[in-house]
Amino acid sequence: MSEQAIIKKFMYVNRKSPYGTIYALESLEVVLITAAFDQDVSLVFTDDGVYQLMKNQNTEGIGMKNFSATYSALGDYEVKKVYIDKESLEERGLSLSDLQELVWEDEDEDYAEKSLINLVSRSELSEIMNNQDVVLSF
């Protein structure tokens, strides 16, 4: 069963706002499954994708399920790398304080909560993307 031991770098690029289309929700579903397969998972939020992590989402008026709380489970799934495209935030008049906090608990440091979020420029992002094995864009 040596094949089972392969660990690849999977990157999920989230480009769409959370509720106009189903891409954000179905992307999150693959992300969690990939993490359950013990792969090296990272997430990118770029373009309108940065809206996926907005704090205080309320979907009552559109009759759709608010799934934004699910992102806070990423840390429990051992996903430790979330990259936010700095320019995308700025273009929309947003800053990190508008986004929900995402943390994981470091067992080696008495379960200290550490942030998953990395604010990166587009040029840094392209470098990180270059180092992936599988890039899936939603």
Added chain:
Amino acid sequence: MKLGILINEGPYQHQASDTALQYVKAAIKKGHEIYRVFFYNDGVNNATKLSSPPQDDRNITKEWSMLAKDHGIDLVVCVAAAQRRGILDKDEAKRNGKDADNLEEGFRISGLGQLVEAGIQSDRLITFGD
């Protein structure tokens, strides 16, 4: 090369599935191996046998089905995405209390783990979508 294919858009509305079909045919011709074709998002709509396009148009679902038959290609439809959109095989129809099923021959319904596995086992995973 061992190739995994991901199709994220439905037929006719979007060119993704047409392009993927042509890509897969060309890849086979060049001697590459298709590890799996996975249908996700609206891509699951490629698998309905109820699709009935005009006779002078291509039948995308049938083309996939024939390709699977001729070359033994594994066509996998995401179960969660399929259930949302009403794509069911006999077992899923029964499980969901429906009196009809519509999965075309040559396709099978399974979980997202099959997509992850395609990413792990293939040399390249290629996405067709928006």
